[in-house]
Amino acid sequence: MSGILLTLMSLTVSANLHCAVRREINPCTCRQEEFPSSVNTQAQTAAATVVASTGGSVNANNNAGGGTHHIGERIEVTCEKMKSFDQLAEALSGKFTPEQQITLRVSHSNLRDISHHDFKQLRMSITRLELNHDHLGVLDGDVFAGLGRTQYLSLADNEVPSIPRHILSHLSLLRTLDLSRNRISRIDSDDFKYNPTLQHLAMAGNAISEMTPGSLPPLVKHLHVGRNHLNSLNHTLRDLNQLEWLLINSNELTSLDGELPSSGHNLKMLYAADNRLTHLPAEFRYLHRLETLFLQHNKIRNLDGTLQKARRLKFLELSYNELQELNENDFIEAEMLEDLELGHNSLKSLGGADGDGNGSSALYPLRSLKCLNLTHNELREFSLASLRGLRELRLLDLSSNRIARLHRGRLSSENLVEEDEEIAGGNIQDLRLQHNELRRLDSSLFLGMKELQRLNLSHNALGPTIGPRNLRGLDGLRVLDISHNQLTTLEDTSDTWLPSLEELNASHNRLVTLSGRDFRGFPVLCWADVSMNQIRTLMPELVANTRCTIHGVPDVLRIYLQDNPVLCDAGLADLTVALEVNHAKVYGVGSDCPSTTTLAPPMAIELTSALPSEPLPLLLGRVELAAAAAAASGGNVSFAATLE
């Protein structure tokens, strides 16, 4: 029922039902803006329901009578690819009443004759004017006479060479001005003097290199001067105490010292990515409202305690900088921080904590932290104890460091046996450790990390085995990636009970055997990638204790064997069948196998003798067929079981 109603309401928006003059403004189009929750809207929806339910066509005259000419009506008029202003005037002049508030959008048009006209001619109450992609350059201010009610002007994506002061002098009620992507190179003192109420000002993507102090409108809340050529803010922001959002990204700024609003009590968001900042300004200590801070792609070397008091900070993006270390007090009051992005720096230490996790960590105060990204740094070790108190932490990215030692740290190992003691990192769901230098894992390292679902240990130096107790406690683990290591066997790993493991990637190791024991600790395994190993022997009991189940529905365990010698083995055909019985399927194409005229009987015998005794006799016929096919294909044994 409500679904139908929703459909009808969207119909009223998209079908231009109420724009009675639609036909007469060709090639422009118009549509009426909805007034949500007004009585009028309900009436219109009801009307639409009638129209729709009688299957009738949309009749403009019908609706024109329907009380659409009430005070405060808002209409959007869109014109594209106009050949001249003349054509625009012809289409629109006198088609709307003064009470109708018009949003006029004219884009991708050629308005070269604009200086012979003016907007008064259109006899429309334009509250919002958007002239984009119209090749507008120097503009005669008088063209814009008659736009005294306009609150929003966009001249973005044109060729305007300077702040169009003469235009702005006619728009004294302007609250939003968008001059993005033009050719403006400077902002001078009087540029905005006629627009004291301007609150939203966008000048991104120009070539601004100079700004004069006092030139910006005093009440501005949102300012975007990103993607310009500024190497100094020249004290132009000092008095903008209403400023809430400041975007100064992609300029050539080296410092923000003394540049932020002097009473910066309102600044919530700063987007200063992609500059040449080497440090943060001391004033940050007084910007108590800061919620979001983008500082990536700068040259910041340390935080110097500048964010200590950032009590409302939720998002801090500092990746691609030159941070060497964090200090114990860097985030001391940043209790609301949820996302800390520190990737691609040169961090060697997280502040205070020594190798055993003694001492302190800059991270301790971050009790709201959900995501910590430390990828591509220079950490050599990591202690889970440095995550103490971070009960909200879900995602930890430590990939591409030089971590050779990963350990619990002193605190938690002491408390290991205490049931209700907090486990540092105990709520992490996704742990990324790929591309490090781990050779071994500490025993019981992950004990208590019951929430962990994805663990990536690929591209390390683990081997020759992962100890039997080292993955203990990962009851929720669904995906384990141990590819690109130096493992020769999985036997120890499978001594660990991983009751939720669905996906195991052990490709690119040095495994030689998959024995009957290897998967027994993984009762619900569905994907096992063991490609690019040296597996010669694969025993059918391998899968005897697994039963892949996806969303409660039994499925097949898929084993990827590409680039293992076992694929050349004649006995593999028999084995395949044996695996099928246990709902497993093998994938891989043997290549460069020795000639099959002398299929190695010893291996075949070994494999056959390992088959479970009961089901085999029934399947003998198929085994023979498969073996014959293998022989016929010459050197290459191509093969995927037929179950499904």
Ligand SMILES: *[C@@H]1O[C@H](CO)[C@@H](O)[C@H](O)[C@H]1NC(C)=O
């Ligand atoms: C800084 O402001 C002064 C006026 O106080 C002006 O002369 C100068 O050109 C401005 N410099 C820059 C780089 O904006």
Ligand SMILES: *[C@@H]1O[C@H](CO)[C@@H](O)[C@H](O)[C@H]1NC(C)=O
């Ligand atoms: C961590 O940050 C890097 C950029 O520094 C990004 O590419 C990567 O996807 C992030 N990791 C996660 C898990 O979001």
Ligand SMILES: *[C@@H]1O[C@H](CO)[C@@H](O)[C@H](O)[C@H]1NC(C)=O
């Ligand atoms: C860190 O703690 C361990 C265990 O309590 C202790 O043996 C070691 O000496 C401590 N290290 C330092 C540098 O305090």
Ligand SMILES: *[C@@H]1O[C@H](CO)[C@@H](O)[C@H](O)[C@H]1NC(C)=O
């Ligand atoms: C583990 O990390 C490697 C290297 O970044 C990546 O290729 C792989 O897809 C990741 N594994 C999983 C299961 O996400």
Ligand SMILES: *[C@@H]1O[C@H](CO)[C@@H](O)[C@H](O)[C@H]1NC(C)=O
């Ligand atoms: C296992 O890891 C390798 C190498 O990182 C990758 O190419 C492959 O796609 C992964 N296998 C699966 C099943 O995701």
Ligand SMILES: *[C@@H]1O[C@H](CO)[C@@H](O)[C@H](O)[C@H]1NC(C)=O
């Ligand atoms: C075996 O496979 C290789 C590479 O996949 C191919 O070049 C070759 O022709 C194949 N040989 C036969 C006999 O099919």
